[in-house]
Structures are given as structure tokens and as C-alpha cells.
Amino acid sequence: MPASRKDALNLLSTFIKPMHPEGKRFVAIFAAGTVGLFLVASVLGWIGVGLTIWCYYFFRDPHRVTPTRPGVIVSPADGIVSLIEPAVPPAELGMADTPLTRISVFMSVFDCHVNRSPIAGEITSVAYRPGKFVSASLDKASTDNERNGVCLRLAGGQELAVVQIAGLVARRIVCFVKQGDRLSTGDRFGLIRFGSRLDVYLPPDVAPLVAVGQTMIAGETVLAELDMAGTEGADADE
Incomplete structure (x- = not known):
């Protein structure tokens, strides 16, 4: 893999974390609500986009490096x-x-x-x-x-x-x-x-x-x- 592409993927992983399965239906609900808000007014729709991103972020499940020292x-x-x-x-x-x-x-x-x-x-x-x-x-x-x-x-x-x-x-x-x-x-x-x-x-x-x-x-x-x-x-x- 070219170094530039690898660096881009590493940068992307810094901001985008895996989501825990518990969050899937909540993100889906927020996304559906966002579509409805866009039908009402674009400014409300963009607020919905922000809330949907926050919901995804709330349910993030990043990898952690746990100490291995006994006790x-x-x-x-x-x-x-x-x-x-x-x-x-x-x-x-x-x-x-x-x-x-x-x-x-x-x-x-x-x-x-x-x-x-x-x-x-x-x-x-x-x-x-x-x-x-x-x-x-x-x-x-x-x-x-x-x-x-x-x-x-x-x-x-x-x-x-x-x-x-x-x-x-x-x-x-x-x-x-x-x-x-x-x-x-x-x-x-x-x-x-x-x-x-x-x-x-x-x-x-x-x-x-x-x-x-x-x-x-x-x-x-x-x-x-x-x-x-x-x-x-x-x-x-x-």
C-alpha cells in the first residue's frame, strides 16, 4: 500500500471509530428523523445531521490497549x-x-x-x-x-x-x-x-x-x- 494512502487511512481512523451494535437502531432513528426534518426546513435537517453524527459518536467503541501487568x-x-x-x-x-x-x-x-x-x-x-x-x-x-x-x-x-x-x-x-x-x-x-x-x-x-x-x-x-x-x-x- 502506498505510504500516502496508508497515512490517509491512519488519519481517518483517528476520527472515525467503530460503533457498538447497541447504537445501530438509535443512529437509524436519528437518521430517519433527519430526513423528516429536511422535508420541513433545510436548517432543521442540518441540525438533524449534527445530532445523528453525535449519536454515532456516542456509541463509538474504540480499541483500547489494556495493561498486562498482574494485579x-x-x-x-x-x-x-x-x-x-x-x-x-x-x-x-x-x-x-x-x-x-x-x-x-x-x-x-x-x-x-x-x-x-x-x-x-x-x-x-x-x-x-x-x-x-x-x-x-x-x-x-x-x-x-x-x-x-x-x-x-x-x-x-x-x-x-x-x-x-x-x-x-x-x-x-x-x-x-x-x-x-x-x-x-x-x-x-x-x-x-x-x-x-x-x-x-x-x-x-x-x-x-x-x-x-x-x-x-x-x-x-x-x-x-x-x-x-x-x-x-x-x-x-x-
Whole structure:
């Protein structure tokens, strides 16, 4: 392939990302609406074109390069770290009722909304709970809003929870996994439409490596790391 054509394709791939299948019918609806708007007035039609492009962009599903270092916990979502605080995991997940470090990642309507597994493990529970739709940036969203939680049992026996939380605009949580499934770090496990938040409950004694206000990239940004030396020692004792 000529170098100029290869460079053009690389440039094109920078701006045009693959779309998740969940977005196909929404883009089709926006496109159909755009045709109708053009029949009314051209200026409305061009607004529809812009909204259709935004819808495609919302459902983008770009390739991510996940760290391979053992014990790494990565962000499950694109967005901004909005909260880091101790909190008890959702009761419906069946975890211990002791506070764990919770890292909240807020996704705006301009972020990629495909959610990825923070770490490798076996899913021990998936629990959905209906609720309100207050702004996902608020602390009370973790307890009041509609949510779907996933609990992972890690190789060393620890548990980690990741919770999808609906927001003010979001009205649909999608989860692709079930109890008994095994996930690798960075595997896609769900998405939320259209703007929301994910909470990660770290295992006990695992410290966060991020700060409030930091920008996250799902499947790539490291949230925390397990003490692999301690884990290996515990496995040896068993």
C-alpha cells in the first residue's frame, strides 16, 4: 500500500471509530428523523445531521490497549473521577457490609459509554435495582439511582464490585454478562445510555492511584494495584 494512502487511512481512523451494535437502531432513528426534518426546513435537517453524527459518536467503541501487568485495576469507564471515599457496597451484591474504597467515574454525554471490566475474575453475582434518575455527579446517586452491580472474585480470593449507575439523562443500563462468566481485564461488559456513572469498590487495603478530577480512559487508565506479593504469600499458605 502506498505510504500516502496508508497515512490517509491512519488519519481517518483517528476520527472515525467503530460503533457498538447497541447504537445501530438509535443512529437509524436519528437518521430517519433527519430526513423528516429536511422535508420541513433545510436548517432543521442540518441540525438533524449534527445530532445523528453525535449519536454515532456516542456509541463509538474504540480499541483500547489494556495493561498486562498482574494485579492492575483499570478504569471501567471513560470520564472524570468525581468521588473517592469509603462506602459499603450495594447490599444486593451479597458482599460484606464493611466500607471499601469507592472510586466514582462520571461519564458525560460526550464520553464513550462502553464499560470494561476493571480486572480479571469470575462473576459471582449480577444484581439490578430500580431507582431514581438524579444527576450521576451527586454522591446520593450511588444509593438512590437505578443501578446494576457486578461482583468479581479475583484470583487471590478478593472481591471487587463495579456498579453501573443511571443518571439524569440516562434511562437504560445494558449489561452483557451473567453470574459464572469469567472476564479478563478490559473486557467489555456493558454500557449505559446517555450519560451516567460507574462506581468501583476496591478490595480491602487497596489504595487508589488516581485523584478526584482526573480524566479516565476505560480499559487503560490504572485505578489501583493489588499487592501481588501479599496475594502470592496467601496462596502459598493455603
